[in-house]
Amino acid sequence: MAGPCEGFRVPRSPAPDPSLAAALKGLREQRAITQEALAFNAGISVGTLARIEGGRTAPSWDSVRRIIDALGVSFAELAAALDSA
Numbered sequence: 001m002a003g004p005c006e007g008f009r010v011p012r013s014p015a016p017d018p019s020l021a022a023a024l025k026g027l028r029e030q031r032a033i034t035q036e037a038l039a040f041n042a043g044i045s046v047g048t049l050a051r052i053e054g055g056r057t058a059p060s061w062d063s064v065r066r067i068i069d070a071l072g073v074s075f076a077e078l079a080a081a082l083d084s085a
Helices: 018-030 035-042 046-053 061-071 076-082
Strands: none
Touching: 018 035, 018 046, 018 061, 018 076, 035 046, 035 076, 061 076
8 A cells, every 4th residue: 555655756956056146146245245144134044045155055036035135136136147147
């Protein structure tokens, strides 16, 4: 008899986007904000922010929204930074 979760597979996380990582880091550095301050203001851990900026993890949309809100930038400004990253 099969269990209720047999055959269920957890979806893989998307691959990190190096352009997004570079854009977020660049926006932070342009504003002379430390990772610690940005992480605190965004409500995420410093380790999570470091992994996002280092391109080692793909952030959720909620995390991206929190980061850009803490940076004081819009999605349009992030998109422009992505184009130049």
